[in-house]
Amino acid sequence: MNTERSISQLFDLRGRTALLTGAGGWLGSTMARSLAEAGASVIATSRDLKRAEAVASSLPSSGGQNHFGIAINHLDDSSIQTGFTDALLRAGRIDILVNNGNAACTSDLTTVTDDEFNQTLANATGYFLLARKLRDHAVSRSGGASIILLGSMYGVVGSYPDAYAGAVSASPVAYHTLKGGIVHMTRHLAVYWAKDNVRVNCLSPGPFPSASANDTMVERLCEKSPMGRMGRPEELKGALVFLASDASSYVTGQNLLVDGGWTAW
Ligand SMILES: NC(=O)c1ccc[n+]([C@@H]2O[C@H](COP(=O)([O-])OP(=O)(O)OC[C@H]3O[C@@H](n4cnc5c(N)ncnc54)[C@H](OP(=O)(O)O)[C@@H]3O)[C@@H](O)[C@H]2O)c1
Known part of the structure; x- marks a missing residue:
């Protein structure tokens, strides 16, 4: 009997529930849609319950999914405990976690x-x-x-000082340290939890500036990028669903870079 699944079956998230932090953000909102479009029920989280609920109610549910919003501040352990417990009570089970939220640091190495x-x-x-x-x-x-942790190209390579000089402050040293740590935490957890049938991977975007990013900096980043342009949020959708679904069932402990070739130089 042929038990090989088709490609659409492997990427299918119907019947799965995904919890995504920072679901109302620039990339988070696209990621929430990608999970819902692939069939998952999405638990959208934000520090602000109303924002989380607004994201959840905006998501497609052509497969009859049950999306809802939950408040989680991942810098506060009691918020994590309460938010996760509430999410589980409402959903019954959670199959996918996307740790996307990030409390940003704006100070660079000269001022932090x-x-x-x-x-x-x-x-x-x-x-x-x-x-x-x-x-x-x-x-x-x-x-x-x-489990998918959001890393960054800046967790793999150092900054590109010329992009920032005279236009904005340098990319924060604390952010590079954080993202490098997240890339490596991925490997550690993957090794320990593989026997539990829990996969842990990192999804690392390259430059995906939002509309409010400094124009000069964006121009310089484009010049440096092998593809000569910035990423569009929808260009993370395929990679996210790949890591979330059975399409990546033999992949764990990896860092998938979606960076237009930035780290290939
Ligand atoms: N955009 C890029 O070019 C780029 C490149 C590489 C990596 N990344 C990574 O991709 C992820 C998303 O980035 P983005 O550009 O979409 O940023 P963003 O628009 O600023 O979204 C970040 C989200 O994090 C949430 N957040 C902030 N503090 C939080 C906390 N204490 N607990 C839980 N959530 C918190 C915020 O949601 P609420 O305010 O609703 O709570 C916000 O929506 C981040 O991990 C970032 O480091 C982005």
Whole structure:
């Protein structure tokens, strides 16, 4: 009997539930749509419950999915505990976690304070605590799970100082430190949790500036990019659904860069 699944079956997320943090953000809102379009029920989270609910209610549900919003601040352990528990009570099960939210650091290496640096690194703590909650849930129900952590090209390579000089402050040293740590945390968790049928991968965007980004900086980034342009949020959709779905069932501990070739130079 041929048990090989078709490509559309492998990418199909129908019957799965995905929790996505920072679901109302620039990239998060596109990621939320991609999960819903692939058939998943989406638990959209934000620090602001109303924003989370607004995102959830905007998502397509042609397969009869049940999307809803939950408040989670991943810098606050009690918010993680309450938010995850509420999400589980309402959804019954969670199969996919996308740790996308990020409390941004705006200070660069010339001005960052110790508190700002530590606060930036605390994003990794939040990613870990949420990931462990999903792993424990997956083990308790003897089901699998896919965890995706948002990294960055700047977790793999150093900054490109010429893009910023005289236009904006340098890309924050604390952000590079954070994202490099997230790329490596991915490997650690993947190794420990593989036997639990829990996959952990990192999705690392290259430059995907929003409309409010500084024009000069964007121009310089385009000149440096092998593809000569910035990423469009929809260009993360395929990679995200790949990592979330059975299409990547033998992939764990990896960092998938979607960067127009930036890190290939
Ligand atoms: N855009 C890029 O070029 C780029 C490149 C590489 C990597 N990335 C990564 O991709 C992810 C999304 O970036 P983005 O450009 O979409 O940024 P964004 O528009 O600023 O979205 C970030 C989201 O994080 C949420 N957030 C902030 N503090 C949080 C906290 N304490 N707990 C939970 N969520 C929190 C915010 O949601 P609420 O305010 O609703 O809570 C916000 O919507 C980030 O991890 C970022 O580092 C982005």
